[in-house]
Amino acid sequence: MDSKNTKIGVAGAGVMGSGIAQVLAISGCTVACLDLDASVLKSARKNVEEGRFGLQSAVELGKLSIEDANAALERINFTTESEELNDSDVLIEAIPERLDLKVSFWKEFDKTASDSTIFASNSSGFSISAMAAATDRADRFIGWHWASPAPVMKLAEIIRGSKTSQETVDKIVSLAKSSGKNPVVIADSDTKWGYVTNRIYFAMVEEALAVVNQGIANRDEIDQLMTDCFRWPTGPFGMTKGASSGWK
Ligand SMILES: NC(=O)c1ccc[n+]([C@@H]2O[C@H](COP(=O)([O-])OP(=O)(O)OC[C@H]3O[C@@H](n4cnc5c(N)ncnc54)[C@H](O)[C@@H]3O)[C@@H](O)[C@H]2O)c1
Incomplete structure (x- = not known):
């Protein structure tokens, strides 16, 4: 599956959804x-237009021509009408991280979306097989976990559910590559929230909190030490702040 002429639905236009829509529109998809x-x-x-990682900024940085930026914006239809997503080739869900909300979201779209629509969840860590079980299309259900800010971060953590077909994996890997990301396909797990990236990240946050609670260093000091030591763009606490309120 290539970006050109691919129809994408993105549900949830918050911190993640708007960035995901922008990336896929730049790569040539039409996006609802x-x-x-x-x-x-x-x-x-x-x-998307004027944000720190938006189209205008990409033009100013010489990463995108003004024509391509305008064309990308034209390809995004911002809508409150869920029917407009029914004929998507891929429906990406970026609604809040609550399993009950996600399960009822997928149940509803399973009734109305085209049979061929692939369902891709941008959950940060819920079992893909558990969400897929709410639908009659577990073979066309996959995890596609993005990182924030989506236009910048290369992450494409692709989670294969227990019934995800190879065809679905291949299509999403190809779409992720054609939108400039680095897909890595991993197995699903129903024992712990967090796939690979967040399991390891939150283990670090837990240790960082223990360091604070033991009076060894404060949050700012920890962030400074970790960025200086590992050349990370931000430390464990700065990362949590950016992921919840965006990168102003
Ligand atoms: N923020 C991050 O850094 C980050 C990174 C990777 C993955 N995620 C995951 O992405 C998902 C979204 O996170 P976010 O930070 O963008 O959340 P957010 O709160 O910024 O945005 C979620 C949006 O979904 C909308 N929404 C709720 N129910 C809906 C529905 N049924 N249909 C359409 N829209 C609906 C809300 O109005 C809200 O605007 C979560 O599962 C989160 O765990 C977040």
């Missing part, structure tokens, strides 16, 4: 970007 809240869609559009 859904949110229940019209004011979120307004901010999402503003973020």
Whole structure:
């Protein structure tokens, strides 16, 4: 599956959804970007146009021509109408990290979306097989975990559920590559939240909190030490802040 002429639905236009829509639109997909809240869609559009990692900034940095930026924006339809996502080739879900919300979201779309639509969850860590079990298309259900800010980070953590077909894996890997990401396919797990990246990241956060609680160093000091030691762009606490409120 290549980006050109591929129809994407992105559900949830918050921190992640707007960036995902932008990346896929730049790569040539047409994108229907859904949110229940019209004011979120307004901010999402503003973020795509003028945000720190948005199209205008990409043009200023010489990464994108003005024509390509305008064409990408034209390819995104910001909408509150869920029907507009029914004929997507791939439906990417980026709604809040609550299993009950995600399960009912997928149940509803399983009734209305085209049979051929692949369902891809950007969950940070819920079992893909558990979400897929709420649908009649477990073979066309996959995890595609992005990192924030989506336009910058290369992550494409692709999670194969117990029934995900090889064809689905191949299509999503190819789409991720054609949108400039580095896909790595991993196995699903139903024993622990977090796939690979967040399991390891949160183990570090737990240790960082223990260091704070033992009075060894404060949060800013820990962030400084970790960025200086490992050349990370931010430390464990800075990362949590950026992931929840965006990278202003
Ligand atoms: N923030 C991060 O750094 C990050 C990174 C990777 C993955 N994730 C995951 O991505 C998902 C979204 O996270 P976020 O930070 O973008 O959340 P967010 O709260 O910024 O955005 C979620 C949006 O979903 C909308 N929404 C809720 N129910 C909906 C529905 N049924 N249909 C359409 N829209 C709906 C909300 O109105 C909200 O605007 C979560 O599963 C999260 O764990 C987040």
